Structures are given as structure tokens and as C-alpha cells.
Amino acid sequence: MSQDKGIFRKLGKPLLQGMIPPPGLFPEKFLDALSGLCSLRGKVSRLTNVERLITTLRHREPDRVPCCPLVISGSRRLIGASFPDFALKPETTTRALMAAFDLIGGEVVIPMLDLSVEASDFGQTMIYPENSTPHPDYDHPLITDHTGYQKLKRINLRDARRMHSLVEVLRIVTRQVGMKGVVSGFCFGPLGVLCMMRGAEHLFRECILYPTEVMAALETITGVLAEFIEAQCETGVAAITLDTLFASHNGLSKPLWEQMEGPFVRELSSLIRSKGCIVGVHNCGHGSYFDSQIRFMEPQIMSFAELPEGCNTLGELKKRYGDQVVLMGNMNTSLLAHAGPCEVIQDAKRLIEALADGGGFVLAPGCEYPPNAPLENAFVLAQAAKLCT
Amino acid sequence: MKESIQQVIRTIDELDIDAICSVVQHCLDEGISPEEIIESGISTGLSIVGDKFESGQYFLADLVMAGEVVREAMPVLQEKMNPDMTAARERVILATVQGDIHEIGKNIVGLILSANGFEVIDLGVDVSASKIIDTARTTGARLIGLSALLSTMVGSIRDVVEASAKAGIRNQLKIVIGGACTSDDLRLEMGADAYGETAIDALRIFKGFIAAT
Numbered sequence: 154m155s156q157d158k159g160i161f162r163k164l165g166k167p168l169l170q171g172m173i174p175p176p177g178l179f180p181e182k183f184l185d186a187l188s189g190l191c192s193l194r195g196k197v198s199r200l201t202n203v204e205r206l207i208t209t210l211r212h213r214e215p216d217r218v219p220c221c222p223l224v225i226s227g228s229r230r231l232i233g234a235s236f237p238d239f240a241l242k243p244e245t246t247t248r249a250l251m252a253a254f255d256l257i258g259g260e261v262v263i264p265m266l267d268l269s270v271e272a273s274d275f276g277q278t279m280i281y282p283e284n285s286t287p288h289p290d291y292d293h294p295l296i297t298d299h300t301g302y303q304k305l306k307r308i309n310l311r312d313a314r315r316m317h318s319l320v321e322v323l324r325i326v327t328r329q330v331g332m333k334g335v336v337s338g339f340c341f342g343p344l345g346v347l348c349m350m351r352g353a354e355h356l357f358r359e360c361i362l363y364p365t366e367v368m369a370a371l372e373t374i375t376g377v378l379a380e381f382i383e384a385q386c387e388t389g390v391a392a393i394t395l396d397t398l399f400a401s402h403n404g405l406s407k408p409l410w411e412q413m414e415g416p417f418v419r420e421l422s423s424l425i426r427s428k429g430c431i432v433g434v435h436n437c438g439h440g441s442y443f444d445s446q447i448r449f450m451e452p453q454i455m456s457f458a459e460l461p462e463g464c465n466t467l468g469e470l471k472k473r474y475g476d477q478v479v480l481m482g483n484m485n486t487s488l489l490a491h492a493g494p495c496e497v498i499q500d501a502k503r504l505i506e507a508l509a510d511g512g513g514f515v516l517a518p519g520c521e522y523p524p525n526a527p528l529e530n531a532f533v534l535a536q537a538a539k540l541c542t
Numbered sequence: 543m544k545e546s547i548q549q550v551i552r553t554i555d556e557l558d559i560d561a562i563c564s565v566v567q568h569c570l571d572e573g574i575s576p577e578e579i580i581e582s583g584i585s586t587g588l589s590i591v592g593d594k595f596e597s598g599q600y601f602l603a604d605l606v607m608a609g610e611v612v613r614e615a616m617p618v619l620q621e622k623m624n625p626d627m628t629a630a631r632e633r634v635i636l637a638t639v640q641g642d643i644h645e646i647g648k649n650i651v652g653l654i655l656s657a658n659g660f661e662v663i664d665l666g667v668d669v670s671a672s673k674i675i676d677t678a679r680t681t682g683a684r685l686i687g688l689s690a691l692l693s694t695m696v697g698s699i700r701d702v703v704e705a706s707a708k709a710g711i712r713n714q715l716k717i718v719i720g721g722a723c724t725s726d727d728l729r730l731e732m733g734a735d736a737y738g739e740t741a742i743d744a745l746r747i748f749k750g751f752i753a754a755t
Contacts, residue, residue, distance in 0.1 A: 288643055291667075353646045357603035358610055361557070406601045440598060462598065487693040487723045491731075523693045 163429070171331045173203060173391050175429025176210075188213045192512070202260040202334045210431070210453060210479055212513040217542035218505055221261035221481060221517040222531045226286060226524040228253035236524075237281040240266050243321040250322070251329050257528070258535040261481075261515060263394055264326045265339040266319055271378065272349035274313035275305065286524060295350040299363040302370035305350075310380040320381075323388040337392035337433055338385035340421070343374040344399045344414040360405055360413055368413060375417040379424055392431035394456065395421060400446050401438025402462070407445055415449045422450035433481075437520040443474055456481040458519025467507035480508050481515035484534065489518055490526035494533040501537030509542065546572050547583045554587025555594075557607045562615045576619040577659075584612055584657050592654070592742030605741065606646070609653035616656070631661040632752055633683035637669035638721075639698035644691035647721055651687055651741045658745055660685075671701035675709050684755075685748055686717045688734070693723040699732040716751045720744055 160178055167174040176184070188211035191204045195216035200208065208215035228249040229239040238245045250264050267287045273279045278290040296302060310316060319339070327336045341349075347370055348356050360367050382393055397418055400410045422432045434446050437458035444463075446452065455478045464470040467483070474480065483504055488496060501516055508514040516538045522531050546569045553565045569579045591608040594600035600608075636652050638645050645667045652662045663681060665673060674686060690696050699719055706712040717734045720743070729737040735751075738744040 285641060285643075291643070291645075354606050354649060357606045360603060361607050362559070402595075402598060403602050405603045409601075409603065487696075487725070487728070490693040491696070526693070 167389055170328070170389075172327060172389050173332060173335060175386075176207075176391055176431055177426060177429035184211055191215065201332070203332055206260050206335050206515075209512050209515060212476065212479070212511060214509075214512045218509045218514055218516050218538050219260035220258070220535050220538035221263065221515055222253070222257050222259045222522060222534050223263065223518045223520070224253040224257055224522040224528065224531045225250070225263070225265055226267065227522050227526065227528060227531070229524075230528060231256060235283055236285060236287065237283065240281060240287045241315075241318070243318045243325070246318070246322045247325045247329075250326055253531075254326075254330060254334065257531050259538075260334045261337065261517075262326060262330055262334055263337045263339055264319070264322050266315065266322075268341050268345065268396070269349050270315040270319055271313075271341055271346040271374070271381065273315050275308055275346070275350060275374075275377075277350045284525070289349050291352055294352050294355075296347075296370070299359050299366050301351075302347075302359070302363070302366040305370045305373050307373050307376055310377065310384060313377070313381070316381050316384075320384045320388060323385055323390055327389040335391045336389075337394045337431075338382070338388070338390045339394045339396070340378055340382055340385070342395055342397040342399070342414055342421075343371045343378060343417045344404075344410075345396055346374050346378070347371060348399070357405070360409060364413065371413065371417050375420060378421055382421060382424055383428070386425065386428035386430050390430060392433050392454070393425045394433035394435050394454075395425075395450065395452075396435045397446055397450075398436055398438050400442045401436055401459075402440035403438035407442050407462075410442065411445055411449070415445065418446075419449045422452065426451070435520075443478075447474070447477055452478055454479045454481055454515070456517065456519075458482060458486070467504070471508050471510070475508070475511070475513055479513045479515060482517045482519045483508075484516070484518045486518050486520050486523050489530045489534070490523040492530070494530065497530050497533045498537045498540065501534065502541040505538075505541045543582065544569075544572070544574065546574065547579065550579060550583030551587040551590065554584060554608055554611050555590045557591075557604060557611055559607070559611045559614055562611050563618050566615045566618050570618070570622055576623045579619060580657065580659060584615065588612065588654055588657055589742070592740070592745075596740060596742060602646070602650075605650055609650055609657075612653060612657040631659055632685065632748075633661045633663060633681055634685040634687060634748060635663045635665060635674060635677055635681070635683045636687045636689070637665040637674050638667040638689045638691075639695055640668055640670050640701070641695040641698055642690050642692045642721075643667045644689070644721070647691070647741070648687070648689040651689070651720065651738075651744045654741045654745050655687075655748065658749075660748065671698065671705040674702050675705045675711070678706070678711065678715060679709065684715055685751060686715055687738075687744060687748075688717065688719050688721075690719065690721040690723055696723060696728060696732065699724075699728070699734060703733040716748075718744060718747050 192213040231252040433454040435456040440462040443461040
């Protein structure tokens, strides 16, 4: 009984604040019944954003596909902010992301800063260009040779300025989005974080030559990421997205990825689930190992840019994985940057026809909306979700 | 094919960085020329690794590792190489275009071209069109490989093409593009000469240009 009271408290408090409670705390049967009702209602009337997402996540057909335009640092242009301001000033980041959510639309918001947040807090020297995404100073990597992996020191989250900034952004965005959409936190996988402190070529080579040393660093990083994820969950986000780029042909072989990063992301995804949040995975690599990533992280959502290993068409992908995970993405970012609105709508139509049948699909770019591209196509993408279903 | 050359091929295919120097040295001790070791052994080994990468048996990390294996062997070979042969090598300029700082793909292309006898002039990342064209003029390089990962920076490819036309050397150059955001459609749009999806494609394309001249 006291356990039930605890759950009701956990569900009730966010609801009273106008926020979505952690979805994992709801009984499965309740979510099934709710999504069934929404799916039925969606045939005759318009669903709310959250209803649409619940229906999609339970693999039932909503009134139309939901959309996640993934306008992240590109949103800075809506408020006239620079890249460094977007990356370093939580108040600016929040204003920009909320401007994108309010103006462009979509049901899913994934606030993030850039892929170097965690690495910079570990002490990696950063470059903050005025007109491009912040990145590590590759001439001065934090880890300079294979002996550096074991010397990597665990950091205290309290002193992690950039990770703190993202948590702060999530706290505000979650409240401002409220019941109008679903907010997901974001965490680069431990191998990705390490890559930012060593450089991809060296890291790849050393995963093969010095796996024990590399894994020591991954363990240190994972400890910090676990605290980072807990802090994100406490902001009230409904989901956390883990980025496991190197589980693809653009990274390590499947057995090597399973050996190096698999156990660590399993730990992180279990933590996310234990907090009642949805596990999302983003991988924009070619030939991503959906099977391994699903086995290690048991995600509910897979965001992808390219067809995964073993699938030659979207139809094959839907058939093989469509009942295991919600598929999100695949719109070519190059197309979004350079094509006209008609081509974007045509591509959205192609994706919806191939993937939306029976629910379980979120229309989205395969990766972050190109930060310097005109934003017109982001508006078109959000409208295409309404037009093409 | 001699057993020692086959051993070079196997060593590269197996990504055995510890064995490559002794295997190459064994070839040299047998009187095989460095040029033959590169052409019959190293190139063939890399070609097998490239095929395995393209067919999904090998991964980017393996391609990097194969490059490392070859890099390890090169000093042993260069020590014994005929200086005339070295001087006659075709020059290729490689650069990641202005505004983009991704370099892993470019570096792999560089390693594979080097191992196949090209003289690679690697200008690094975030390179301006004027620097690329100035380098082409001063070095006499006829081949240029441009890498771009960020879709918003592809305009920099056009800048290079236009800068070469402005400098009056467009007809003397072959400009090849590659990288995550590039495609054959983009090549047409930007006015480049060829698009390569992989490092092995790049090698085929550059060899094709040389054969055609």
C-alpha cells in the first residue's frame, strides 16, 4: 500500500505542476488502454501532442505522425544569438529552444548544447567559433597517448559547468513545454565522450591495441554520466536519449563495440528506466547495429539517419524492427539544408508511407537540423507531418 | 606471386601492426624492390581491406588500423626507395573545406593514396579556397580531394571550384569530393569532377584521372 502511495505521489506531483510524469511509472495496462482509446479517437478528431506521442510509443496509429524537427543550435537564429551564447548561456539556450518549439512546432523536444559538453567538463580544451558548433581543440587533446586513459580522473558533477548548464536548460524547458510535448534529455555515450578527448583515429586504433586501457577510461566516464543522467531525470524529462554513434560501420566492428561500450550503455539505460524515463537511442552512422543496441539498451525509440546493418530498404527496416522500437528520423539533413519545400514534403511522404503504418514512427531529420541552414524547411517538415499522414 | 609478398598482403588484411615491419624487411632481404612491395603487396592488401569495408566485413576502425599498419611499414620501404621514383610521384592535395573540422575520412584517403604511390599534400581542416588553389599553383599538383561532413559547408566546395577558374587553372585540375554530406548530385551542383563515397573510391578515381592523361 505504501508503495502504491509512493507511485501516486510520483505521478501526482508533476501532473499538478502541469508536467508529464515519468511514463515508466504508469502501469502497462493503463498505457495500452489509453493509447487504444487515443487511436480510436484519432480517427475522428485531432489528438493533443502528448496523446499522439503516447499512441505512437505504444505502436498504435495516431491521428497523424508526430514530428521532432530537431532544431537545436539552429534555434539560436530565431533570437539572434551566437553559437557561443547558445552553448554557454543556459538562459539564451532556453529562449532559443522555446522559440523553436513555439514557432516551428513538433511534439518532441531534445534540448542539447553540443557533443562536447561532457568532454569539456573533464578538462578538454574547447574552441567556441562564432559561426559554428563548439568543438574540442583537436591540436590539444586531453588524452595524448594510450597511457592517458587510465589517468583520466573522475569529476564531480557539482563542478561540471557545462553539464550543469544542460540540466538547468532541461529544468526550464520541461516546465515551459509542460503538457504541450515531450522533452528528452541527452547524453553522449561514453565512447563518444572519450572520442572528444582523444580524437577518433587514435581512439579507434587504441580500442584494438589497448582495450583494457580504453575501458578503464570508459568506466570513469560512465560513473560521471550516471550522475549526469540522474540529474537530468530529476528535471522532469520524460525520456533520455543516448548517442551511441560508434555502434555502426562508421565506428567499431559489432563485437568490438559490444565489448567496449555495450556494458556501459547497458548500465546507463537501466538507470534511465529505473527513473521511469523512456530510453531513446540516437545513431546517425551508416549500418548502425540496431540489433546490438536494442539488446544492450532496450530502447523504446531509435533515432537514425541511415539504414541499419542488414536492412536494404525502409520496408525491411519496418518489418525487422518496427515492432521492437519506435523509429524516428531518416530525413536527409543535406536535403533539409539545400532542397526546396516541395522536395522536403515529398521526402516526408516517402518516409511516412514506408514507416508510419501501424504507428511507431516519428518524422524527424536523421540528425540535428543543420545549424546554419535556413530554417524554412524545419517549418515545412513540421507541416509535412500534418499534410502527409 | 612470391610467398613473402603474399605474407605482406595477409599481414595488412589481418591488421597485424606488430608483424608488418619484419615482413616487409623479409621481402627487401629477398631482393624484392620497395616499389614491387608497395604495388603487389601493400596495395593489394589495402584493396582487400577496402573491399571488406565496402562489403561490411570491416569497419571504419579497421580501415584506420590498416592505414596504421601501412604507416608503420613506410619508413622501412622509403629508406630503400629509388629517389627518382619518389620524385615522379603524382601529387594530390587533400583538404577538409573551410568551416568544417572533420578529418578522419580525409586522413584515411591520404593514407591509402600514400600507400599507393601518391605524394599527398595534406592541408588539414578548415582550409580556405585560396590556400588550396595557391598550393596547387606552387606545387603543380593537378589533383585535389575535398572532404566535407557538414551539410552547411558544402558551399565551400563551390568556392574552390570558382577560385580555380578565377586563377585560370580550372582546366588543369581534377577536383574530387567526398564525405558524409556529399553525393554525385552535389558534385554536379558544385561543378566538381568526381565524387567518391569511400577512400577506395577515391583511389580508383585518382588512378583513373592519371591513366586518362
